[in-house]
Amino acid sequence: MAPTREGFLENNQHRIALFLDFENLVTNTGFTAGNFDLQPAMDRLLERGKVVFRRAYCDWSRFKEAKGNLHEFGVELVDVPPSTRSGKNGADMRLVIDALELCYAREHIDTFAIASGDSDFCPLAYKLRENGKQLIGLAVKEATSPLFVKACDEFIYLRPRTRAEKDKEKRAQEQEEAGKGRGGKHGKGHGERQGKEQAHGPKGKAEGSKAEVPESVVEVVQRLLARTTGTLNPSLIKEALVRKEPDFDERDHGFSSFTKLLSALEHEGVLKRVQQGRQWYVVAPDAAPLEPTPGRGRSARPSVEEDEEEVYPDPVDDF
Numbered sequence: 001m002a003p004t005r006e007g008f009l010e011n012n013q014h015r016i017a018l019f020l021d022f023e024n025l026v027t028n029t030g031f032t033a034g035n036f037d038l039q040p041a042m043d044r045l046l047e048r049g050k051v052v053f054r055r056a057y058c059d060w061s062r063f064k065e066a067k068g069n070l071h072e073f074g075v076e077l078v079d080v081p082p083s084t085r086s087g088k089n090g091a092d093m094r095l096v097i098d099a100l101e102l103c104y105a106r107e108h109i110d111t112f113a114i115a116s117g118d119s120d121f122c123p124l125a126y127k128l129r130e131n132g133k134q135l136i137g138l139a140v141k142e143a144t145s146p147l148f149v150k151a152c153d154e155f156i157y158l159r160p161r162t163r164a165e166k167d168k169e170k171r172a173q174e175q176e177e178a179g180k181g182r183g184g185k186h187g188k189g190h191g192e193r194q195g196k197e198q199a200h201g202p203k204g205k206a207e208g209s210k211a212e213v214p215e216s217v218v219e220v221v222q223r224l225l226a227r228t229t230g231t232l233n234p235s236l237i238k239e240a241l242v243r244k245e246p247d248f249d250e251r252d253h254g255f256s257s258f259t260k261l262l263s264a265l266e267h268e269g270v271l272k273r274v275q276q277g278r279q280w281y282v283v284a285p286d287a288a289p290l291e292p293t294p295g296r297g298r299s300a301r302p303s304v305e306e307d308e309e310e311v312y313p314d315p316v317d318d319f
Contacts, residue, residue: 014049014134015109017102019095020056020075021116022063029140030160033063038073041138044156045113048136052109053102057091096124103131110134114152117144125151137246155247211254213264220244221270221282231274231281234262 026033045051054075059082060067070077078098080091099112112128114121117139125148128135137144137152140159149155220240224232238258241248255261262282265271272285 014111016045016049016051016111016113016136017053017099017106017109018045018051018055018075018113019099019115020054021091021095021114021118021121022056022058022066023089023091024116024118024143025139025158026063026066027143029143031140031158033066035160036066036069038070038075041113041115041156041158042073044138045136049111051113053106055095055098057095059091092118092120096121099124100127103128103133111136113138115139117148119145119147122147122151129153141247149247152246154242157247157249211260211264213261213268213270214253216244217241217253217261218265218268218270221265225271225282225284231276231283234258234280234282237262237282 022036025031026036042051054073055078056070056075057078057080060077060079067077078091078094080094082090095114099114102109103112110132111134113136114125115138117137125135125137129151134154135152137148137155138158139148139155141157144155144157221237224237224240250258250261253261255264262271262273266273266285269285271282272287273280274283274287274289275281
């Protein structure tokens with residue numbers, strides 16, 4: 001028997017359909033057909049599940065340089081000649097029709113990713129979410145409508161790579177090839193960091209800026225703690241923040257990880273982090289101390305070292 005949609009979700013194996021409004025992504029965004037790189041976006045989507053559908057729309061006679069790169073990622077290219085009568089971009093309409101058809105015909109696909117910053121896709125976003133689908137938007141920040149950002153469950157900003165980043169990637173590739181000859185100890189981890197930097201910008205830039213906890217984050221945390229009588233899963237805090245601000249990213253506020261943001265909130269007296277077994281939880285700052293876990297003598301004080309591992313339990317569905 002084929003797995004049901006519920007079975008996929010229980011195993012956290014989300015099935016994702018990716019739709020690219022390609023002309024929108026390379027028009028006044030800093031990207032060109034020749035330098036557009038889909039890898040950072042794919043890295044972020046693959047963190048959430050399996051991308052089972054990949055399709056890009058535009059008049060490909062105008063963007064021939066991008067074909068080879070997109071084919072490498074298994075993207076189906078849908079050629080949509082420009083409309084000369086209605087004045088409306090036919091690629092947008094074709095994308096909407098295909099997305100809705102997939103929504104109703106493929107129930108196992110629970111997440112849709114729309115790569116575009118066009119507010120014309122807001123009605124599509126509302127309809128997909130109305131049908132119980134998660135919606136992720138991807139686009140360049142400077143060319144994205146705030147209306148479309150708010151219409152998504154989550155929004156990922158893309159950015160073209162600078163010359164310095166390209167040179168850095170070239171050196172990393174050379175080091176990776178050399179590392180393979182010595183056992184390839186550091187190759188994989190460095191490649192993952194490259195994808196994250198391309199999608200969010202250099203890590204050093206965020207860390208170099210002054211880290212400051214936004215007031216909106218404090219308000220969300222305080223409301224969540226006021227509604228719970230026990231421990232709170234940290235992942236629920238992140239989910240609540242993303243629901244309120246789909247493009248929320250702690251690195252935009254100077255924190256290299258969500259753990260660093262929680263540490264700052266604890267320092268300001270907004271919350272307290274406690275440990276149960278191997279997992280960390282959040283409680284109100286005036287909460288009574290938890291009973292120690294039998295057989296463990298570790299301190300309940302969380303580590304604030306740079307390499308602190310973020311290990312959180314799965315979210316509680318009925319919270």
